[in-house]
Amino acid sequence: MKVDIYDKIMNLANKYEEDVIKIRRDIHMHPELSFQEVRTSEIVAKKLEELGIEVQREIGKTGVVGILKGRNPEKVIALRADMDALPLQEINDLPFKSINDGIMHACGHDCHTANLLGVAMILSELKDELTGTVKFIFQPAEENGGGGREMVKEGVLENPKVDAILGLHVGSMPLGVVGMGYGAISAYSDKFTLRVKGKKAHTSMPQQGVDAIVIAANIITALQSILSRQISPFETATFSLGQINGGTAPNIVPDMIEIVGMMRCVSKEARETIKTKIEKISKSVAEGMDGDCEFIFKEGYPSVINDKELTDLVKETTCERYEAIKDKIGLNVPQNFDIKNLIKVIDKPMLGSEDFGFYAQKIPASFIFVGSGDSAPPHNSKFMVDEKVFKLTLNILASAAVKYLND
Template identity: 35%
Template sequence: MERFGSILDDLFPEMVAWRRHLHQHPELSFHENKTAEYIYGHLTRWGIEAKKGVGGHGVVGVIRGSEAGPTVALRADMDALPIQDQKQCEYASKVPGVMHACGHDAHTATLLAVAKSFQEQRGELKGNVVCIFQPAEEFTPGGAAPMIREGVLDGVDVIYGVHLWTPFPSGSVYTATGRLMAAADEFQIEITGKGGHAGLPHETVDSIVVASQLVMNLQTIVSRNVDPAEPSVVSVGFIQAGTAFNVIAGTCAMIGTVRSFNEQVRDLVRARIEQIAAETCRMHGAECRVDYKAGYPPVINDETEAERFFRTVPGLFPAENVRRSPLIMAGEDFAYYLQKIPGCFMLVGAGNEQAGIIHPHHHPKFDIDETAMLNAAKLLTRMALSYLHGE
C-alpha cells in the first residue's frame, strides 16, 4: 500500500487539475459526451484497456494484474446538475445553469488517479481492477442499471464506491454494515377543481385550498402510519397553481419525494399517498391524478465488505476518523450494483468550515475540500488491495 500511497500523493496535483477542468465544463445526466471523451482519452494514453459508450455515455477501464486472481470493480459517477454556479473562484462552471453541485467531478478525478496508479503498479496486482465511470446518477432511471445490462459486472467479484460528503469533516471516512442510503421515489399529484372569480369562492372548487390540506394530510403518513422504528420521509418540494391575484385556480400540481429503507414501508407509503390524495380531493369536490415513480432502491452494503472497511481502513486513517455512518436519506443508484454482487459504498468527509466549505450538496455555492479526493483514492485503493490479496 505504501507504493500506491506514494504514487497517489504524487498524483494529487493532477487530481486537482482534472477535477477543476471537469468542474468548469459540467454536463447534465444523459449528456456527458465530452466528459466521457475526457476520461477515455486519459485511460487510453496510460495504456489502459478502455471502452466507451457503455450503458449510454459510460466508460470502463480494465487494469489486468500480472498474476491471476479475483476482479474488483471501482465506480465513480460523472454527471452534473441543472444549477447555476454562484461560487467566485477560478474554476467556477463555464456552462450557464449547469454545475457540479454534488462532487461527481471529484469522484471522476479520484478514480482517474486510482486507475493510473494501478496501471503503473499492475505488476503488483493479483487479479484485475475494473474502473467504472458511470453517467446519469442524478436522475432516474440512472446510469447504473444500463451499464449492468451491458455487462459491466460480468466476471466481477466485488465492487466499491465512494461519495465525497461535505456534511462530514475532511479527514473522516464513514460507512455502515447493511443499510446506508435510502430508496428515493417521486410522486406527482394533479388536482382538478373548478376555477372562478376570487371574490366568489362559493362558486368554485379551489384547487389551492385542496392542495394545502393535502400537503398537511400527507404528513400524517410518517407520523401515524409508519412504524416509528422505521426511518422514512414524505416531502412535497414543488407546488404550482394560479395565474392572478383575483382568480381562483382550477388546477394545482405538486411534486414530492418519498424516502425509505424497507420495501414494506415503501409500499405502505405509496398506498397511503394515493388513498389520502383521493379522499382529500373527494371531500372538497375535486378530482386528482397521482403518478408515483419508484426510484433507486436503498443502498445496502454487504456485511463482509463493510466489516473489511472497519478492519483494514484504521491502518490508513487515524482510528478515530473511521466511523460508522448514520442512515443517509439521500438516494444513490450504486444500490443496483449491490443488488448484483457484494460490495461497500463509503462516504469520505469533504467539508471544511475553516476554509468556508460549508454548503450542502445541490447548493449553488457547493464546493469540496480537495484533499478529500486523495483520501478517497487511498480508501478505494486500500479496499481493492485488501480483496485482491486476500487480506
C-alpha cells in the same frame, strides 16, 4: 526487504497525485450537466486507453467503463465514480473556476472522476501483481436522471460479472475524517404527483361545480396521518408536498390542482406503505367529494445498502493505510492520533439519496465518505474541496480493491 503492494500503492499515489490534481482542475473548469458529460468522458476514455486498459464507451449514454485484468481474472471488483455537475453558478475565486455559465462541480464529482483515474494509473502499473479484474465505472448523471440505473440496465455488472463494488464521496467534513456505515446509509427517494380533478363553475354558483382546491385541501390534511398512524415510530421515513399549482381566476371554481411531493424512506416496506396510502387516501377523499384524483409515481434512487463484510474490509484497509501514510500526507493529524477518532461510524442513514444504490441493490457494495474540508455544504455555490484529500482517497480505494482481490 520486500516492498509490499500497499507500499507500492502509496509510492504510486505520490507519483500520480499531481496528474490527478491537474485532471480534476481541468474537469472542474469545464463542468457538464447530467447525461451531457461528453468532454469529461472523452478525457476519461483517452486516459484509460493510454494506460492500456480495455475501454467501453457510451454505456448509459455518456458513461465509460475500463477493464483491467490481472493474473487470475475471475474475481472482479468494480470501482465507481460519477462525472456530472450541477446547474449552479460558481462563486469561488479559483484559477480553475468553472467557465461554463451556470454550471458547477458543487458535489465533488470532478474529484471522484479524477481520483478513479488516479487509481487506474496506480493499478495498471501493478497489473502483474493483481489476482483478479478491476472494472472502473465512470457513470453519468448521478445528480439528475439516474445514470447508475442506465449503466446497470446496459449490463455494467456483467461481462465480466462483478462480485463487489466500492465507491466514495468527498464532502464537507474536516479533511481526513472518514465516514462509514453499515446497512442502509441513504434513503429511497421518490417523486409523486397528485392530479386532483373537479369541475369548473362560476363562483356565484359553486353548487354547479366541483372545487378542486377544496378537495386538495382535504387530501393534504388527510395525508398527514400516514406518517403518524401507518408507519412505525421506529421507522425512518418522511414525505413532503413541496409544490401545489392550480386555479385560473379568483371568480372561477377550479377544476384542476396539481400537487407534487417527494418521499424518502429507508426500508422497502415503509416505501410501499406510504406509496399505497397516498394513492388510496387521495383517491377516496376526491371521490367522496365528487371529484377524482390521479396518482403518478416516479421512482427515484434506491437506498445504498453497505454490505457488512465488504465495509469491514474497507474499514480495516483504511485503518492500516491511514496509519502507514499519516506522516506523509500532511493532514493536520492530532498529537495523540488515533485512527478510530477519524472514522465516524454512521449509525443513522442520511435521508439524502445517492444513485450508487442501483449497484448496491444487485451486488455486495460499500460506499464511504471522505472529508475534504468544510468550506460549504455540497450543492452550494461556494463548495470547495481541499485537494489534499487525494492522498487519502487514492490510497484507500486502490488498497481496498487490491485487498479484496488478493485476499
